Amino acid sequence: MKNIRIYSCSVLLLCAGLLGACSDDPETEQAYVQTDSPTFTANKRGVAADGETLRIGVRSNTYWIIRQQAEDDWFTLSPKAGSGSREVEAAIAANTGQERSATLVFETEQGRMQQITLRQEGHNSTVRFLNDDFGTGTSAQSVAQFDGWNRNGIGSLRCQYWGNDVNVDAGQPSAGYDGASGGNGIVFAADSANFILGGIALKGDINFNLSFGCTTSQAIFNPGELKVFFSKDLVNWTPIAYERSSSAGWERVNIPFYLPEGVDQLYVRFLGRKADAYRLDDVTLAEGDGRGETITFVEDIVEYEEITVFDETFDWCVGPNSTLPGNDGKNMTTVSNRNGWEGNLVYMHNGFPKVGTSSGLGYLTSPAMTAVGEKRVDVTVTFNVGIMGSDLSDIRLIVLNSGSVEGSESKTFTIESDNYWETRSCVINGATKETQIRFSAIQAKGNRFYIDNVKATFTDVKEKL
Known part of the structure; x- marks a missing residue:
């Protein structure tokens, strides 16, 4: 009996301890209120540095109010009280006098406080x-x-x-x-x-x-x-x-x-x-x-005229295939200085050239932009491009002799689908009469593509009569 009573007592004590532990309340999160910065500054026009209305970011987990240490009339706050995290908007009047400031206190119901300074530059500051x-x-x-x-x-x-x-x-x-x-x-x-x-x-x-x-x-x-x-x-x-x-x-x-x-x-x-x-x-x-x-x-005081540098439709291309996609066949003719266009591994379809082979890197180079004359201009280039079969979908436009495209000597274009024409464009900055452009594959194997309707233009400036 003695052993049984001791066991029973031990069980009761253990249960009492567990119940006591389970009945304790979880620790309550301490109330707080904080702002993004201790100081917020507006310029003399009453706006923030980015030109927008000044906003004070508030982070809190409880109700809070804003108290002013003085009755300032050069700004209004909205809202003046809130619960939790939010922004307070400060509408600030223009300042025609000296620099001014105000002290604001954010206070919770539990007495937690955050003090900030609202500052405005004076009339002699520069915006x-x-x-x-x-x-x-x-x-x-x-x-x-x-x-x-x-x-x-x-x-x-x-x-x-x-x-x-x-x-x-x-x-x-x-x-x-x-x-x-x-x-x-x-x-x-x-x-x-x-x-x-x-x-x-x-x-x-x-x-x-x-x-x-x-x-x-x-x-x-x-x-x-x-x-x-x-x-x-x-x-x-x-x-x-x-x-x-x-x-x-x-x-x-x-x-x-x-x-x-x-x-x-x-x-x-x-x-x-x-x-x-x-x-x-x-x-x-x-x-x-x-x-x-x-x-x-x-x-x-001037007017503008669009000057065409070249507008190549490749109508002189004649080959056994007239639509995309196409089988190269054995009777394709390599392009060689036609209308000033030259290239490597370039073949003619009906009305457009194909560039590259299944195992050779091809490229097509334009004639020089002689229409630019004795100056530097920005030339806009547009063209149609198609990828053959499921080859690599990227091609590269390279600027030769002078000028650049987007600050570089080349630009890569990604074509979204195979065997369909897509239109692309870019601007050649600082082009001269020596400038040429080259359409090139990026890799030698499996990077065949078609080119058509290559147009290059620039805007000439003339004084208004």
């Missing part, structure tokens, strides 16, 4: 629409590949970057002028290299100042070898004059100007005329101070 110092630590990376842009400003949200023969590089950091950021700069790595940035929202303003740092590796700085252009549509480019000393070292350039009413966005193009001779940094578009002349855009 920037775009500023970019191009980051740091990059070595000769093309603009097309670079993803470290450091853009900010109230018009910068949709700003984009383009370039041909232009690299981002930290090899010779900017110095010697106010605001020189050091770090990366833009290097014009070939003759007639272009760097374009834009889509800068102008927010209804008309008076601006464009500034940038620049230097040269030559004995003197020549503004004719680093040119600046403005555009309102990314198509037409108006040359902009600027003044700078002949010093070879880093120096900041300022271009004050007005724009006509109704211009919503601006693009800026820098053209380097001599390979590796010029560098650029710290591009800034800011509000103006009342100086400068009104820009007359070139499209307002």
Whole structure:
């Protein structure tokens, strides 16, 4: 009996312990309220650095209210209280006086608090629409590949970057002028290299100042070898004059100007005329101070004519097959200098050529773009292309002699389906009368394709009568 009583007692004690453990309440999560930052800043117009309404991000797991340490009337908050995580919108009036600030306290029902400062710049501060110092630590990376842009400003949200023969590089950091950021700069790595940035929202303003740092590796700085252009549509480019000393070292350039009413966005193009001779940094578009002349855009005083460089339909091709796909057969004739077109392993079908064989890399080269004349232009190329059978779906367009395509000497096109025509296009930047284009397979085996209707055009500018 003794043993039984001890066992029974042990079981009861164990059960009591388990019940006691199961009846404990889980630990309650501690209440909290936090904000994205201890300080939130608006410019003198009452908007954030990106040009949008200032928003305060709140993270919390409970109910909270906002208390102000003073009765400030230059901003309103919505909402002034909430539960959980959300954004608080601060509507801030324009500031015509000195810099001002307010202290806000976010407080929970449990007494947890988060204090922040709401700050607004004064009337004498400068509003920037775009500023970019191009980051740091990059070595000769093309603009097309670079993803470290450091853009900010109230018009910068949709700003984009383009370039041909232009690299981002930290090899010779900017110095010697106010605001020189050091770090990366833009290097014009070939003759007639272009760097374009834009889509800068102008927010209804008309008076601006464009500034940038620049230097040269030559004995003197020549503004004719680093040119600046403005555009309102990314198509037409108006040359902009600027003044700078002949010093070879880093120096900041300022271009004050007005724009006509109704211009919503601006693009800026820098053209380097001599390979590796010029560098650029710290591009800034800011509000103006009342100086400068009104820009007359070139499209307002000139008219445009589309010039055809070549429009090849390949009607002279005659072969046993008239539709895709086709069996090569034994009677195909190799293309040899027909209408200026030459190639390797190129055969004629009825009305179009086939490029390559099952085990040979083929290519087709255009005639030179003699219609361009004594200048450099941007040439638009369109063409139809089809892949034979189930061969590799990629082909390459190569630019020969001068010019580039998307900042490179070649561009790869992927064709979505076999044995069907598809239309592709691209722009050859900086083309001259010597420029040719080559349609080429990428690999020797199983990369056959068809080409047809190759058209190249550019826009010629003439003064309006």
